[in-house]
Amino acid sequence: MKAILLFSAAVAFVTAPLLVPSFGGFDPTAFPYPPVDPPVQPAGYAFAIWGLLYLWLLAHASFGLLRRADDPAWDAPRWPLLVSLGLGAIWLETATRLPVMATLLIWVMAGGAMLALLRTPPAPDRWLLRAPIAAYAGWLTAAAGVGTGVVLTGYGILSPVTAALAMLALVLILALAVQMRCQAPEYGAAVIWALVGVLVANAAGTPVVAIAALIGAGIIAAAVWAAMSRAKPGPARRS
Known part of the structure; x- marks a missing residue:
């Protein structure tokens, strides 16, 4: 039953952009202080990762339904x-009208994805079980921080640069906590992809944010390396 429900949710999630094809981020006019090109937001190319995530998650749900419906690991x-x-299936529609509600939703989405990741085993079926969930969770970790930064800026709670730096720090803390608990490089890679997008978006205009994003990406890369090093079996001892 859970496999069927998950497959249905995955299909709804993947097809949701067809209902809101023109979405390009929160509408600046929905805020008291319209956040135009907020520094917390990655460069536009970074959002192309959604194509990979949609296909990978759909493959995960399809394989799980057809071949691993009753497998405890799945x-x-x-x-x-x-x-x-x-929640992701309704997120785009919510984001076009209610950015604050959409920000709350994406935190719940990220929390669910991170919890799902932590429940996956490193093997077997790694590339269809753990890997797609890890990449999805990593991107949502960053996306939740980005959305929050835009809202904080749009409501005048923090300046654009302060909001960006605060959210980069928050994303870094969360990502480190998750990455060090699981040997899933796809999680860290997705976070790094987002941080590099922030770096690219701010390299010319807001160097302090670009530098912070670069440092964050480097720290996450080191955490990925450390986690993977711990996962490698040590050399066999001679008897």
């Missing part, structure tokens, strides 16, 4: 992932 992450994808 069953463990299904409920939190189902919540995340189910």
Whole structure:
């Protein structure tokens, strides 16, 4: 049953952009202080990762339904992932009208994705079980910080640069906590992809944010390396 529900949620999630094809981020006019080109937001090319995530998550749900419907290892992450994808199916429509609500939703989506990731085993079926969930969770970790930074700027709570730096720090803390608990380089890679996008977007106009993003990406890369090093079996001892 969970496999069927997850597959249905994945299909709804993947097809949601067809209903809101023109979405390009929160509408600046929806805020008291319109955030135009907020420094917390990655360069536009970075959002192309959604194409990979949609295909990978759909492959995960399809394979899980057809070949691993009753497998305990596949069953463990299904409920939190189902919540995340189910909310994701309505996120775009919500974001076009209610950016604050959409920001709250994406934090729940990110939390569900991270919990699902932490429930996955490193093997077997790694490339269809852990890897797609890891990449999805990594991107949502960054996206939740970006959305929050835009809202904080749009409501005049923080200046654009302060909001960007604060959210980069928050994303870094969360990403390190998750990455060090699981040997999933796809998670860190997705976070790094987002941080490099922030670097590119700010390299010319806001160097302090660009430098912070570069440092954050370097720290996450080191955490990925450390996590993967711990996962490698040590040399066999001679008896």
